[in-house]
Amino acid sequence: MQIDRLIEAIRLHKNPTALGLDTRIEYIPESFARPHMESGGAASAVCAFNRELLRALRDIIPCVKIQIAYYELMGNDGMICLKNTIDEARRLGYVLIIDAKRGDIGATAEAYSSAYLGESAPYAADFLTVNPYFGSDGVTPFISDCERTGRGIFALVKTSNKSGGEFQDIETSDGSKVYERVAMRVSEWGKSTIGTWGYSSVGAVVGATYPEQGAELREKMPHTFFLLPGYGAQGASASHLAGCFDASGSGAVVAASRSLICAHKKTGTDDFVSASRSEAIRMKTEISEVLSGHIR
Amino acid sequence: MQIDRLIEAIRLHKNPTALGLDTRIEYIPESFARPHMESGGAASAVCAFNRELLRALRDIIPCVKIQIAYYELMGNDGMICLKNTIDEARRLGYVLIIDAKRGDIGATAEAYSSAYLGESAPYAADFLTVNPYFGSDGVTPFISDCERTGRGIFALVKTSNKSGGEFQDIETSDGSKVYERVAMRVSEWGKSTIGTWGYSSVGAVVGATYPEQGAELREKMPHTFFLLPGYGAQGASASHLAGCFDASGSGAVVAASRSLICAHKKTGTDDFVSASRSEAIRMKTEISEVLSGHIR
Numbered sequence: 001m002q003i004d005r006l007i008e009a010i011r012l013h014k015n016p017t018a019l020g021l022d023t024r025i026e027y028i029p030e031s032f033a034r035p036h037m038e039s040g041g042a043a044s045a046v047c048a049f050n051r052e053l054l055r056a057l058r059d060i061i062p063c064v065k066i067q068i069a070y071y072e073l074m075g076n077d078g079m080i081c082l083k084n085t086i087d088e089a090r091r092l093g094y095v096l097i098i099d100a101k102r103g104d105i106g107a108t109a110e111a112y113s114s115a116y117l118g119e120s121a122p123y124a125a126d127f128l129t130v131n132p133y134f135g136s137d138g139v140t141p142f143i144s145d146c147e148r149t150g151r152g153i154f155a156l157v158k159t160s161n162k163s164g165g166e167f168q169d170i171e172t173s174d175g176s177k178v179y180e181r182v183a184m185r186v187s188e189w190g191k192s193t194i195g196t197w198g199y200s201s202v203g204a205v206v207g208a209t210y211p212e213q214g215a216e217l218r219e220k221m222p223h224t225f226f227l228l229p230g231y232g233a234q235g236a237s238a239s240h241l242a243g244c245f246d247a248s249g250s251g252a253v254v255a256a257s258r259s260l261i262c263a264h265k266k267t268g269t270d271d272f273v274s275a276s277r278s279e280a281i282r283m284k285t286e287i288s289e290v291l292s293g294h295i296r
Numbered sequence: 297m298q299i300d301r302l303i304e305a306i307r308l309h310k311n312p313t314a315l316g317l318d319t320r321i322e323y324i325p326e327s328f329a330r331p332h333m334e335s336g337g338a339a340s341a342v343c344a345f346n347r348e349l350l351r352a353l354r355d356i357i358p359c360v361k362i363q364i365a366y367y368e369l370m371g372n373d374g375m376i377c378l379k380n381t382i383d384e385a386r387r388l389g390y391v392l393i394i395d396a397k398r399g400d401i402g403a404t405a406e407a408y409s410s411a412y413l414g415e416s417a418p419y420a421a422d423f424l425t426v427n428p429y430f431g432s433d434g435v436t437p438f439i440s441d442c443e444r445t446g447r448g449i450f451a452l453v454k455t456s457n458k459s460g461g462e463f464q465d466i467e468t469s470d471g472s473k474v475y476e477r478v479a480m481r482v483s484e485w486g487k488s489t490i491g492t493w494g495y496s497s498v499g500a501v502v503g504a505t506y507p508e509q510g511a512e513l514r515e516k517m518p519h520t521f522f523l524l525p526g527y528g529a530q531g532a533s534a535s536h537l538a539g540c541f542d543a544s545g546s547g548a549v550v551a552a553s554r555s556l557i558c559a560h561k562k563t564g565t566d567d568f569v570s571a572s573r574s575e576a577i578r579m580k581t582e583i584s585e586v587l588s589g590h591i592r
Contacts, residue, residue, distance in 0.1 A: 072419070080372055
């Protein structure tokens with residue numbers, strides 16, 4: 001099961017971090033991008049940039065999250081780049097999350113699931129992010145594939161953005177919030193796929209920007225692994241994350257994109273590989289210090 | 297504005313129908329698919345099938361809805377087929393809806409919007425379906441593009457599937473349902489883009505399978521155009537739709553996919569073009585009869 005593999009990869013690296021490849025051409029140092037753009041356009045430069053980062057960070061970071069929007073943005077060339085980045089990440093042994101927030105009615109959810117989680121998925125992910133607005137029959141096609149292939153999903157519960165609460169925090173007639181009702185269903189959807197470490201193939205997206213709600217959800221969803229976006233550029237720091245981990249320091253993976261892939265912009269260097277490595281080590285240390293205080 | 301163009305195209309054709317190109321290789325008559333598959337694989341057959349239908353139906357149907365999941369399913373070849381189908385639909389003058397249910401935090405929503413609604417969008421749609429679970433800051437990037445380019449979105453409000461109510465129908469503390477709260481926000485998001493015919497560039501997806509809720513939403517959202525999925529294979533008939541239209545018979549477009557593109561399977565013929573034309577005319581007549589009784 002990929003959920004076991006994810007947990008073991010995090011233990012091995014002592015680092016619950018996912019490298020977010022939300023790569024835009026503007027993020028790439030001009031000196032590196034130029035020759036690739038001249039030969040194959042922006043998508044070719046993004047591909048080469050991703051490859052360099054993937055090769056450089058594998059001793060530090062166990063997991064990669066690819067935000068598919070940035071590849072769709074580049075059209076068919078972008079989708080070829082996506083496929084190449086997926087292949088490179090898999091070849092290098094990363095656990096691979098495709099962040100696509102897909103969701104639709106059953107028949108269409110089946111098609112999406114086949115595209116990312118099926119046996120012969122063209123864009124094969126270990127995990128896919130899923131939007132649960134359609135309810136159970138829009139999510140079960142993904143779960144069926146997970147049961148069969150050992151892959152997993154992360155369903156949106158509490159998103160990291162400022163207005164995420166607009167619908168997610170609506171108070172319902174029984175006093176609970178909408179996201180808490182979603183959380184309970186996500187927890188139930190995962191019951192049939194609990195792996196060796198006590199976590200299910202059906203995980204939850206919980207914004208690191210809402211630490212209190214994250215800690216409450218951690219208590220209420222003991223078998224649900226969390227994907228935590230919002231670290232770094234979105235404003236959450238390591239201290240916000242602690243409550244989303246369990247008593248042994250497991251139970252979550254922290255996604256960081258701009259803070260890692262744009263680290264060279266802060267230091268004003270074109271050597272993006274060294275800048276990203278330094279930031280990845282700094283982030284690992286920061287999270288590790290916070291977690292060592294948290295582990296009971 | 298594309299919302300005006302959509303309304304005018306429906307008036308011209310006297311037919312509020314969108315042809316749903318949710319094309320799977322299994323839907324295509326083997327005799328037609330084989331030569332294309334031999335030369336260019338499944339995606340090539342889907343492309344050719346779509347092209348035949350688009351050319352054959354343009355005198356009857358004003359609008360096309362492409363469900364992107366079925367193209368992602370075929371990987372990079374599928375995305376090339378998607379692009380070709382988009383180009384063909386535009387060339388033939390259809391109003392084009394890309395049904396992608398995209399949604400994410402602001403920065404990522406911007407990328408998705410650029411991919412489908414931006415000035416140089418690689419997969420340029422007249423309308424895009426959007427999932428509102430992230431709230432306003434996840435939807436406004438799409439609306440900003442609509443304001444600038446005249447394109448539009450349809451935000452999910454009440455979906456057509458059986459378990460759509462699982463979260464959407466949750467009763468909130470003020471007695472309203474979650475989907476009604478979403479509906480009110482969708483209505484507000486549209487206020488800045490109301491066109492000549494009184495409808496906004498921000499439309500709503502309302503499942504034709506829930507006629508009562510559809511009729512209530514019609515009353516509450518006088519400036520919101522509806523995209524109605526669920527007709528045909530999902531169980532809704534023309535009589536279910538009437539309440540989603542306004543007093544003049546405008547205000548909504550009905551999407552039908554399997555009932556139109558698989559019409560040849562019902563009649564047992566390989567001549568899918570004639571079968572789809574007959575079904576398209578039957579559907580047009582049925583809706584028109586129901587609406588003529590409804591127009592006040």
